[in-house]
Amino acid sequence: MTAREQVDALGASQVRCLLCAHAPCDCPTFGTPEYLALVNRLHGTSFGGRQ
Numbered sequence: 835m836t837a838r839e840q841v842d843a844l845g846a847s848q849v850r851c852l853l854c855a856h857a858p859c860d861c862p863t864f865g866t867p868e869y870l871a872l873v874n875r876l877h878g879t880s881f882g883g884r885q
């Protein structure tokens with residue numbers, strides 16, 4: 835592994851996801867109710883639902 839590859843691998847594993855704030859990302863599958871709930875919570879709104 836080259837130094838460049840090491841940096842890339844390290845960076846990718848340490849980048850925090852904007853949605854779940856986990857590294858590596860721990861988000862539910864895109865499009866699932868769990869995922870939408872996560873997005874709704876992050877944005878402080880509810881799409882089509884009521885609080």
Ligand SMILES: [Zn+2]
Nearest residue numbers: 851854859861
């Ligand atoms: Zn995530």
